[in-house]
Amino acid sequence: MPDNQQTxxxxxxxxxxxxxxxDLETTGLRTTRDRVTEVAIIRYQNGKELDRWSxxxxxxxxxPDQIQQLTGIHQGMTxxxxRFAELxxxxxxxxxxxILVxxxxxxxxxxxxxxxxxxxxQLHCQVLCTVKLSRRLFPAQKKHNLDALLIAANIPAENRHRAMSDAQALAQWFQGLPERTGSDALDQAIEQVMRQQALPSHIDPGAIEALPDTPGIYRFYGENELPLYVGKSVTLRSRVRSHFYDDRHSDKEMQMLQQIRRIDFQQTAGELGALLLEAEQVKQLSPVFNRQLRKKQQLMSLQWDGTLKKAPRILDASxxxxxQCDQFYGLFRNKKDADNTLRNLAEEFRLCLKMLGIEKGRGACFGSQIGRCDGVCAGREDRGSYTERQSNALNRLKLDAWPFPGALVIQEDAQTPYTNQKRQSRQSDFLLFDNWRYLGCFDGLQQANERYQDKTAQTRLPAFDRDIYKVLIAQLKKQGKHLILHPLDALSPEYKADGN
Structure with missing residues (x-):
């Protein structure tokens, strides 16, 4: 648009x-399958009708017969x-x-x-939706379909469901708004509605509307297919739209939105599958604007057998x-982080630096000489009492043991709200885990079991991943009805009651 026209x-x-x-009349409601049967356009400039065409x-x-009965448009007329190509x-x-209204x-x-x-x-227009405008102007009004709007404005509805009649009724309703709401309030409402609908010029609105409102992940790409961001949601379209239509963006998000050139998605049956796929994809693609999940860290952990025979030792967590092992404590970026954590626990719980493996050599630790250790290293404190105190301190960091004798398949079924969505392509995901590691998503229990029994695949187990661990721990604790546990060996007693 020329600068003078924008001004x-x-x-x-x-x-x-x-x-x-x-207004359009169509053969049905499916935008990708049904077709237009009638179109009407009434154009206004400066509040006055310019022309009309249908x-x-x-x-x-x-x-379909029901559409013919509704609109009065039959095959003999069309x-x-x-054809549309000619128009x-x-x-x-x-x-x-x-502005398309x-x-x-x-x-x-x-x-x-x-x-x-x-x-x-392609067709790109600025768009104003009068349903959204009516809701903003008249929030107390219960219904906002066109019939309800016309009744509220005392506008007679004639020959409804024909394109020109409906376009004319809509224009008449709109032209009466300044008197009902005031021009300033109307202009402000229009600006708010259109701002929420605004997209960067390089984003095709159809790409967003084509997204299903079901669980899964979405990916934003920039120039040259550069991965910008991977996100997850149980309602994909709504979540993606919120990126663009929410006017409370941070500077980083605004920067990201201006760089997006392409959007794609991958459906899952539910939230767990989406969480796992998001964590996996972020690490694979290293998107520019994903911070928390994208780093593949070499984590460290502490192992302690609960006695004073050996001090806690730092291990590679991967x-x-x-x-069935409950001897691991904490996840750390490196040995220095683990060491600092132990020193902080020692100060808070009056623990012995020698018993923690931080100080070496014989004799009492330095802490006992300055009153920070009660002297278990010098024989002044009962070892049983000290062991209990060190155990209580480390239990803050304790990692859960894998509660199954073998691998676990979690069958995640699509929940009722999702199955009502016509575009829900996955009704169930079969998610395979072993030893807190995620081994993949499968179409059925048999496929997951075959993967688990594959000895070649067993030698290529992924490294321990903190994000996967946290996701799975949380899901097992809340385990909704849509999650069914299938241990591939006998269930551990802890899960027999609700493992289904």
């Missing part, structure tokens, strides 16, 4: 700008009409430079965009064996 638009009150009130459209498909240029020209704009704009996509063309 003019900014100075013109929102309700007096160039507006194109549009046209029947040959949908190249049968019009068969001789031009595309006319429609594009009429919308150029105008529609009731439930996602429906009309979605159909238009899909019709243009079939021609391998290969720890958690099978």
């Amino acid at each position: 003019l638009r900014k100075k013109t009150p929102m309700h007096l700008q160039s507006l194109a009130f549009i 046209q029947l459209v040959n949908p190249d498909m049968a019009i 068969d001789p009409a031009p 595309a240029d006319e429609i594009r020209d009429r919308l150029k430079g105008f 529609a009731h439930n704009a996602r429906f009309d704009y979605g159909f238009l965009r899909n019709e243009f996509n079939r021609l391998q063309e 290969s720890l064996n958690f099978h």
Whole structure:
């Protein structure tokens, strides 16, 4: 848009700008499968009608009986009409430079965009949805469908469900708003609605609307397919839309949004699968704007047998064996972090630095000489009493033992709200774990078991991952009805009651 036109638009009150009130009739509700049968556009400038245009459209498909009864448009009317391809240029020209105004704009704009996509063309418009505008202006009004709006505004509804009649009724409702709400309040509401719908110019709105509102992960890519961000949600489309439509962005998020060039997604059956896939993908792709999950850290841990025969020792956590073993404490970035943690515990619980393995040599530790150790190293404190105190201190850091004798498959079933979504492609995920390590997602229990029994695969177990550990611990503790546990060996007594 030329700079002088942008300046003019900014100075013109929102309700007096160039507006194109549009309504479509279609063969059904599916934007990707159904087709347009009629289109009407009424254009306004400075609050006055500029022109109006309508046209029947040959949908190249049968019009269902119920749609014919609703709209009155039948096959005999559309068969001789031009196809959308013959009308595309006319429609594009009429919308150029105008704000597209529609009731439930996602429906009309979605159909238009899909019709243009079939021609391998794109349509981009500024859009104002009057459903959202009505909700913002009249929050106490219970219903915001077009019939409800017309009744509230005392506008007679004539020949409903024909494109021109509905577009005219919508335009009439809109033109009456300044008197009902005041021009300033109306302009402010329009700006708020349109700002929430705004997307960067390089993002195709259709890419967001094509997302299913089901569990899974989404990925943002920048120039040259650079991975920018991986996120997860139980409602993908809603979560992705929130990135763009929420006006409370941080500077980093604004920077990310301006760099996005492509969005894709991967569905899961539920939240657990999404959490695991997110952690896995972030480490594989190292997206620019993922901070917490992306680092592949070589973690350290402490092992202690609960006695004073041996001091806690620092081990590489990547290969720890958690099978029925409860001797591991804490996860640390390096030996220095582990050492500092032990020193802090020693100061808080009056622990002996020698018993903790920090000081070497014979005789009493330095802490006992300055009153920070009660002298277990010099025979002044009972060893049993000290052992209990050191155990209580380290238990703050204790890692859970793997509670199963072998591997575990968690069957995650899609929850009821998701199964109502027509685009929920995964009804169940079978997630394989062993020794707190995630071994993959499978389509069935048999496939997961075959992977577990594969001796070659057993030699390629992934390293221990703190993020996977935390996710799995949390899920096992809350274990909802949609999670079914399938231990591949006999269940440990701890889980027999609710392992299903």
